[in-house]
Structures are given as C-alpha cells and as structure tokens.
Amino acid sequence: MNPSGYFLEHLWLIPLFPLVTAALMLLIGRTLPRSAVSFFCVGSVFLSFVHAAGAVYQLMAASPENRVYQQILFEWITPGAMPGPGGLVNFVADWGYLLDPLSCVMVLVVTGVGFLIHVYSIGYMGHEGGYYRFFGYMNLFMFSMLTLVLANNLLLLFVGWEGVGLCSYLLIGFYFLKKSASDAGKKAFIVNRVGDTGFLLGIFLIATTFGTVRFTSQALSDPVAFPGILETLRTMVAQNPLLYGAPIFTGIALLLFVGATGKSAQLPLYVWLPDAMEGPTPVSALIHAATMVTAGVYMVARMSAIYQLAPFAMDVVAVVGATTAIFAASMAVVQNDIKKVLAYSTISQLGYMFLALGVGAFSAGIFHLMTHAFFKALLFLGAGSVIHALSGEQDIRKMGGLWNTIPATAVPFLIATLAIAGVPPLAGFFSKDEILGHAFNRHNGADRYLFLWTIGLITAGITAFYMFRLFFQTFRGRSRVATELEEHIHESPKSMTVPLAILAFLSICAGWFALPVLWGEENTFGTFLEPVLRRVQQETAAVELGHHTLFKEYLLMMASVGIAALGIWLAYRVYLQFPKLHSKIAEAWPRLHNVLLHKYYVDEIYDALFVNRVKDLSTALGVVDAKLIDGVGVDGAGWLARVASQISMWWDKWVIDGLVNVTGKITRGLSVPVRMFQTGVFSSYAMLILLGLAILLSYYGYHMHTIVRNLR
C-alpha cells in the first residue's frame, strides 16, 4: 500500500511557502510594517511546518517498507545521453521531492525548530533595523534548507546546499557595516567553496559511475526509466560482489565527505563556524547549530549505501569526526564569548555525529543530529536571551548571578546544558550514549578502533565541563555585570521565552525514542530509519556492528554518565566553589592556556600557509600584470602604435599632402598669366569688353558683304 494523501501530494508546497514570502520580503519588504513582515514570514514557516507534519503523518500510515513518497515536478536538466554503467544512459536531473524516514526527520527538525526560531526572532530582532531583510533571508534559508532535505537527487540537493551557503553568508554579514561581520561572512563563504569543490567532484563521479544522480527509484511509476543510485548500486554489487571497497566508491565517499567537512565545520575546514557567530543570535541557532551545519551529516547518511561499501572512507570519517570532537571541545574550554563557546561546542557535537557515521551507526548520527538540533538551538536562543537581557554583552566574565533575575531563560538553559552534558534521562544522554556504544562495538576485536570510543568518552567529559563552566559563569556565583547594565537586566518577551520552553521540553523528551535500549530492544528511532540506511551488501565481519549484551550496554552508560558527572563536578569546583582557582590553573600552565586561547593558532597557521600564500601569489600576479601585461604588452602595443602613427604621419605629410600641394602649386603656376587680366579695376574690364566688341565688329564689317549675301 503506497502512501498517499493531500499533504503528500502537496509536498512541493513545503519549500514553496517560505520562497514566496522571501521573494515578497526582498522585493517589497521595505514598504511593509513590521507586523506584516512578522505575519507573512513566520506564518509561511508555520504553514510549511503544518504541511511537513501532515506529510509525515500520512507517510507513517504505510508499512515500514513502503514509507517512501517521491514526486517529480519536472525534468530540470536533460543533457541527453552520457556514458554510464553498461553503455550510454539517458541522464536526467529532475526537480523532484522525496519523503522517506530520513527526510521526515530532517524536514520536521528544519520546519519545527525553524518555526520556533522565527517566533523567537520577532522578539529578538524587534529593535533592529533591516527587520524585513532579516526575515527575507531567513525565509530564503528555509526554502533552501527544505530543498536540500527534500531533494530527490544530488544535484537538487546541491542547489539547496549552495542556497543555504548563500543565506549563511548573507546572515552572518547581516550587520554588514561591522567589518568583522562582513569578513566573517566572506570567510564562511570561501571556506565552504573549498568543501563544495570536493562535493561537486563527488557528484560528477557519481553521475559518471551510476549514470544518475537520483537517490532511489522507489515509489516512482517507472523504475527502469527513472533509475536511482541505490538500485543501480544494488545491481552492480549483485553482479560483482568484489566491488566491496572498490576505489571508485572510496573516491566518491571521500569527495562527498570533503563537501561535508566544509558545510558541517569539521577538521580542517571548521574555521569559519566560530567566526560565523558575528551574525544575529537566531541565525546562529537556526543555521549554525540546528540545521545548515548538519547538512553534511544528512548528506553522508543519505549516501550511506556508498559509504558502507568504502571501509577506508568510513575510517576517515570516523577519525576526522573524533578528532574534531575533542579538538573543538578543548578550545571551547577557554573561550570567554558565550556564543563562541557554543560554536566550538557545535563543532564538537558535529564531530560526534561524524564519528557515529564513520563507525557505521548512521541512525545514531541522525539521532544525535535531531537531539542536538533541539538542545543546541535552545542553548543559542538562551544565550541570545541572556545577551538581550544584558543589552548586548557577550563576555561570560562580565556575567554571573543571572539565575534569579531571568529565570524563564535560565531554567531552559540549564535543561539544555544538562542535555548536552549527557545527563539521563535528557535527550543528549541517549543520543551520545548510542554513538559511544557503537564506537565501542566498532572495534569488535580490532583494538585499533578502541581509541575512537576513548576519544568520544573524554570529549563527553570535556563537554560536560565546559558547558557547566558556561552555565556557572553566566547564571550562578557573584554578579560581575557592569553596574550601569545591572539596572536594565530584564526578562525577554513572551515571543522569546515560549520557544525556549518548547525547546526545553523537546530537549528532555526527544531522546526517549531510545528508551527500549534499556530493556534490550532496538532503538525505535533506528528502526524507523532502517529502511533508508540499509546496506546493499551483506555485512562482512570487518565492519559488523556487534550487538552487545545488555550488561555491557549498562556498563557503557555508566561510563558516560560517570565522566559527565566528573566534568560537572570539576566545573563546579573550579568555577563556583573556588572562583579564583581557574585563573590559578591558567597561570600554572601558561603555555597550554595560551595555545587553547589562541585556538591552537589554526587561524594563524591557515593565514601563514594558505591565505598569505594566496595573497603572495596575487601580489606576484599583480607584478606580472603591471610589468609584463601592462609593461610589455599594453605599453609595448602603445609604443608600436605610436611609431606606426609617426611613420603614417610622415607619409601623410610629405607624400599624400605633398601630392595635393604639388597639384595646387602647378595650378597656381599655370594661373599666373590669367591672373594678370583680373585686375579688379572695372575700367580695365570695360576696356577689354570694348576691345572685344571692336574686334567682333571689325570682323563683321570686313565680312559684311558675305553676310549680307548669305542673308539674301
């Protein structure tokens, strides 16, 4: 029984609503009052959310195997025949939408969290200029992100991918009069270009390998005419089982992963995300925490069938993820900007997700993506509320003691902090525990994988530490707020605190999909996603995800709860019980503290290695331009032209004009005798006339008799 219904048939409306309002805002938004801007922009996202929820509900009516709905609106790019598997294939990229369990999760997260953040923005951006511009960009972002997650092929996904990149750029640079903001926007855009290059090459390689970029042909009327990657891959592997680990799959997987490292801020392309905090806080929450940066995770999960055939690429993903997780977490420990801490935390949590993907636990990665979207959006919105309360202050050293003054912000913030720290039974505990459990099982006898779990566990401890450092510094202890600000501390309006409350609820409950694990059953979330993430080839021993015993499961849980508790306790000791202690620790290891404070000097190293080298290259090319192109080329051409014109001028002057002059001179010379008659004195003319008359008359007189004879 294939799923159907109004909401599924109108799947295309989900991205269309925000697109329409985005166009409206960017065309005539300037003339609209703020209330109209809020109404249209938030309303369109709400409509998207309603349609998304309806579509998911109608999809769930089908049996798990049939939970796919695909809709091709029109053929978008039809270049015709191109080489593919088994001869020429008719390559078509359509503009089509695909709803399956994986995109269900994404579309609900994007529209749900997106809607809450839009509501929040009404309050947060209420006093800012460019209100319509902000909402126009936000809605354009919603359109792009929904295109990304609903796309039924890689090229359309890439359209959304670039669209969110553009909106990210526009919104990071929203305060474009601030140099640091516009610089951060450019940095994000340029760093993402590096990743996108790899992604695009990966798409090309997929197109030539499979002859199609459509994810699947399932739920299409004619699967032969509309081939999908998944089905082609299945056929290829069925024909040749030795394709497991083939270089072509490794190549595709690695290239796609390059794209993912750019968009999802992984090593070595994470540098743009901390700077992206220059944007307004709702932007950081929506784009740089909950949705856009998870696009890489979504994309890798979407391509899981290929990754599962490329064990080397999987290892790369896992190692990069784990390294990023601990690397970013260590930097978050010393940051003093409330949003920067959260930014590094986001990078670290994304690293977790990639660790999950890399060890083959795709559903765990998506699970963490979802829970992280809730609690990290909540953290950012909470941070925004704090910044709002303190009239723009972002330095946590100048906060403290806000627990009692702004409780409606502080309580949700505490819930999110507990969730990200991995305290049961909040969402973060379950998703993180699932990742760590899979990482632990990944080694399955091969001890070289055990370090992934170790890194993950240590990162969990650091995460708990720095998050509670942030919490204690901001909300507990003695107030260090500047006195002139202290009088103005105020709770945020309802439009901001209500989304906080809803997200807090989600941060608590979203993890409960994993509750069955506690009594030894499968995670319902994983079961839901399983049809999408299924392998195309039977598991081999090397990558088998061991199914561990319940006892081991509890031991692992206790380990992660234990290390989280340790982190929280340390933060309590260092920042709350002995507030002077952390500066003493910093003084005890000045070098370590310095390295962390300067973020391992990565920006400086990148500047030295790449940015300045590119600048040098530009300078060198500039010199080439000035000296060679301009100097030899342009100036040389000018010199040649001048010499040629000199010759031409000489020729003109002495030959062409000379001929003309000679003609004139000859005429003049010849006219000398004629001129002698033209005296200008008319009596001489009269004289000549008379003379002529006399000659004429004498002629007639002489011949008179002849004339008279002739007359007769």
Added chain:
Amino acid sequence: MMPIGYYLFLSMALFLIGAIGVITRRNVIVVLMSIELILNAVNINLVAFSRMFGDVAGQVFALFIIADAAAEAAVGLGIIIAFFRNRETVMEDEMDLLKW
C-alpha cells in the same frame, strides 16, 4: 526726311563719348553717367530705325530702355553709396577687390 546716316553719326558720337568716359574716368559716378550716354546712343539708334522702317516697336523699346536706365541708375547709385560708406571712396582704381 533726314537721311539715316546723321542719326547714326550722332548715335556713334554719343556712344564713343560714353565708352571713352567709361574707360578713362576714375570717378564711378561719372562712369555711371557715361553708361547713360551709351544707353541714349542706343535709344537714338532704335528711334531712328523705327522712323525709317515705319515700325513703332523700336520706339516702344526705347521707352523701355529709358525706364530701365532710370532703375539702373538708382541701383547703381545705391551700390555706390553703400560702397562709399565702407571704403570712403568712389574712385574705381581704389575699389579693386574683385580679383584673385
């Protein structure tokens, strides 16, 4: 009736006086007067031959020429006055502008 020869002689005499006047005099007004003499010589010729042939057309012609001479004198004097205003002279050897 007087033979035609007398008339032609008078006419020739007038014409020569006029022609010599045109050639020799420097004052343009006198040149203009000399031209009138030439015209009158022509008139005498026309009238004389008209009488001789008994055809009145010659006398009509003479009348036209008298009218024409008057108009010509008016235009000529006008030109001379205009010229005098520019060059302060009516001596024809000083008005040699129409040359190369």
